Amino acid sequence: MSFAVQTRTQPGVTGRDATIYTLSGHGSSAEVWPALGFNCFRWSVARGGQTLELLYADPALFADGRPTRSGIPILFPFPNRIRAGKFRWEGKDYQLPHTDAVLGNAIHGFACRRAWRVAGSGADANSAWVTGVFRHSVDATDCAGLWPADYELRITYRLAAGSLRVEAEVTNPDKVSLPFGLGYHPYYNLPFVAGGAATDCAVTVPAKAYWQLDKCLPSGPRVAVDAGRDLNPLRRFPDLNLDDVLTDLPAVAAGPDGLIERSRVVGGPGLEMRLHCSPDFREMVVFTPPNRAAFCVEPYTCTTDAINLQAQGVDAGWRSLAPGGRWTSVFEMRV
Numbered sequence: 001m002s003f004a005v006q007t008r009t010q011p012g013v014t015g016r017d018a019t020i021y022t023l024s025g026h027g028s029s030a031e032v033w034p035a036l037g038f039n040c041f042r043w044s045v046a047r048g049g050q051t052l053e054l055l056y057a058d059p060a061l062f063a064d065g066r067p068t069r070s071g072i073p074i075l076f077p078f079p080n081r082i083r084a085g086k087f088r089w090e091g092k093d094y095q096l097p098h099t100d101a102v103l104g105n106a107i108h109g110f111a112c113r114r115a116w117r118v119a120g121s122g123a124d125a126n127s128a129w130v131t132g133v134f135r136h137s138v139d140a141t142d143c144a145g146l147w148p149a150d151y152e153l154r155i156t157y158r159l160a161a162g163s164l165r166v167e168a169e170v171t172n173p174d175k176v177s178l179p180f181g182l183g184y185h186p187y188y189n190l191p192f193v194a195g196g197a198a199t200d201c202a203v204t205v206p207a208k209a210y211w212q213l214d215k216c217l218p219s220g221p222r223v224a225v226d227a228g229r230d231l232n233p234l235r236r237f238p239d240l241n242l243d244d245v246l247t248d249l250p251a252v253a254a255g256p257d258g259l260i261e262r263s264r265v266v267g268g269p270g271l272e273m274r275l276h277c278s279p280d281f282r283e284m285v286v287f288t289p290p291n292r293a294a295f296c297v298e299p300y301t302c303t304t305d306a307i308n309l310q311a312q313g314v315d316a317g318w319r320s321l322a323p324g325g326r327w328t329s330v331f332e333m334r335v
Contacts (some may be wrong), residue, residue: 203233
């Protein structure tokens, strides 16, 4: 049985285009909402007579439409926070809106909160895919002048048997350098199967260090993981209370596909998902969201407030793309 792509209109949506793209085949399915930051909010896989629901979606997703609380929010051109929304780039000062209103910072970029354009979709015997495009000068006109350069981000979700792949391409169409970082904020259902127990769920991330944080912003050097943040051994989900940026991941060679395994998430007895990333994803944020049966393992190319840290001489993973430049990466989840 080959894969397929379909569209439907989601009932109960207000204030946004309600078109949903569904990728399906070989017992797997994924749903993508272009108008909500091109968020893939559902991914299910059939295994051993059970349906694994791997992504958490807020029950009020369609009525409320909060883009950073469900599925896989795409964080670009910066993941996490920029302190007070202020930074300086190539001699010019910038002030971003305080989208993190509680702490007075800018958070998670522009792409996750705005509608994307669908550039194409398709399916064959091996996979189904949909590609979305977000260009700052076209799709975030309300943010004109807030970022140093124009940019275009293309994301392709590719569903195969037992895997969901997120392919990114960043291009700089401007005449000046483009500063950026990319992150994903997936919310994983724990447990994967309805009726399962949270005590059977666990996670491992082989990081040796973490960034010291004060009010969610880096406040000191990277230090060795302590007992509460050491996810090198498999750790039970109920024992964790985390909102941390882990770093100093193993310097292992990428596999034949160019990817490195960065985490394992266990969603029940015999139910395991492995997260694979391009080497440029050098930080992993781990987060136990309150009041939700979910856990986040978030691959980032840089740490929080990286644009300001890099300006202070700290190796924070911040990137710069020359005019006409192109950068690509892959994040893949495998069951």
